[in-house]
Every structure is written in C-alpha cells, then in structure tokens.
Amino acid sequence: MPAVAAIPRPITVTPDSATVVETDLGSLVVTAAGDRITGVSAPGTPVAEAMRMLAAGVPTAAPDGLLAEAARQLRAYARGDRRTFDLPLALPDSSLRPFWDACRRIPCGHTISYGELAAWAERPGQARAAGSAMASNPIAVVIPCHRVVDSTGHLHGYGGGLDAKRALLRLEGVLVDDASGLPGWLAARHPAAAQAVVAVRSTRVYCRAACAAGGRLDLRHRALASFASPAEARAAGYRPCRLCRPDEAHLFPPDAPV
Numbered sequence: 001m002p003a004v005a006a007i008p009r010p011i012t013v014t015p016d017s018a019t020v021v022e023t024d025l026g027s028l029v030v031t032a033a034g035d036r037i038t039g040v041s042a043p044g045t046p047v048a049e050a051m052r053m054l055a056a057g058v059p060t061a062a063p064d065g066l067l068a069e070a071a072r073q074l075r076a077y078a079r080g081d082r083r084t085f086d087l088p089l090a091l092p093d094s095s096l097r098p099f100w101d102a103c104r105r106i107p108c109g110h111t112i113s114y115g116e117l118a119a120w121a122e123r124p125g126q127a128r129a130a131g132s133a134m135a136s137n138p139i140a141v142v143i144p145c146h147r148v149v150d151s152t153g154h155l156h157g158y159g160g161g162l163d164a165k166r167a168l169l170r171l172e173g174v175l176v177d178d179a180s181g182l183p184g185w186l187a188a189r190h191p192a193a194a195q196a197v198v199a200v201r202s203t204r205v206y207c208r209a210a211c212a213a214g215g216r217l218d219l220r221h222r223a224l225a226s227f228a229s230p231a232e233a234r235a236a237g238y239r240p241c242r243l244c245r246p247d248e249a250h251l252f253p254p255d256a257p258v
C-alpha cells in the first residue's frame, strides 16, 4: 500500500496536437484533437509534467489555427483582458461529464462549493464525485474548476497548487489582493458605493469591510462575494453580521473610510 495518495490525472480525449503557451499565469500546455480543444494544463503545473499528463507522445509545435486562437484567448484572460472563453471543446464520455458541464456555467468572478456544483450538475448529494471531477478536469481554466471551493469558503485543492488557484481567483477579483486589503478590494469593486458590503458565501453573512479587516473573520484567504449595498446582499439571500451591523446607515458616515 503506497503511503502517498495517487495524484489525480486529467481524463482527456486523446489529442493529436499540442503547444505550450506563455501567459502571465505561467506556461500552459494546450492540446487539441481535430477542431476541438482537449486539454489545458492547470497554471502552476510544470510543462514536462503537463505534457506527460495531457499529451504523452504528442510532439509540440508552434500554435496555428485553433491552438493559436486558444493561445490568444488564454493570454488575454491571464492579463485580465478577457473573462469568458469561446472555444470548441472535446470532453471524454465519463460519468464525471455532468460536473464539467455544470462547472462551465460558473461565471467569472464567482465561486461555488462542491455540494453546489453537484446540485448544478443535477447530482445532488454527490459532492465527493464533484471533487473527483474537478481533480480530473482535462481543460483547466476554460472549465473553471478553480471557482469551486470547499463548503467553508476555503480553497481546498488545485492541480497546479493552491498558489495557482489563489492567483486565478485574485485575477478574477474573488480574492482580496494582499496589497489593497479588504477595504481597497471592496472600493475597487464598488467605487461609487459608500455602503458596499463583503459577503461570505458559506456562512451567508455580510459585513462592512471594517469588520472583516478588524480580524474577527479571517476573510483574506477566502473566496468572497460583494454587494453595492446591504439591500442587494439581502436580496441575494445573505443576512447581516450581528457584530458590525452593516444595515445601520449611521455606521457609514459619508466622509469616513469604511
């Protein structure tokens, strides 16, 4: 019995071409079969390992046609200039397929839990299978498995490592940039909203930035949502924090930094 758990492998349609794309997120291996993309390696995965997992035996070449278009879209995404992908994909026949299809519907800048993904895939209760599907996702980034986090809002695993998952979520504005802190993060997302609030998906509670920054909640390493006002947060099904009382307008003096 080996002491180390097996590393999950992508389950991929066999490709006939491959290329390595240099992006702001690092080098990505992209593979195709005919006129469909079959693989994108998770950022953070060394190229040699990505080639072994996605395209063993397939020679790499300079991208043209579909691979060139995929390279263009991935580079733009990694720069923050693009939030969706428009690429034809080929996914293998697998019992995990519904989870990959559901994952493609998670919008850029949002996160859901494995349990929610199972529900989206019409496999309620199969959070574990959802986790297996994300771990064996053959087309990273484009099928955004990085947007699936555990039920407490923590990032859980990622093929390319947690630093890579963090970088992807930061790029999409889901994670707080360490330099700007929570108030800066919130202000950047809602520049004109004095009563913007930060919300934690898992607990369904929203707070003023000052509350979270005060350290009661360790929010900096969690995937978050934000709303322009307490009313918007309530409409989305969140409830106010009882400590910082974000619904009380007098706690938002117009000139004071929140």
Ligand SMILES: [Zn+2]
Pocket: 206, 207, 208, 211, 212, 241, 242, 243, 244, 245
């Ligand atoms: Zn609070």
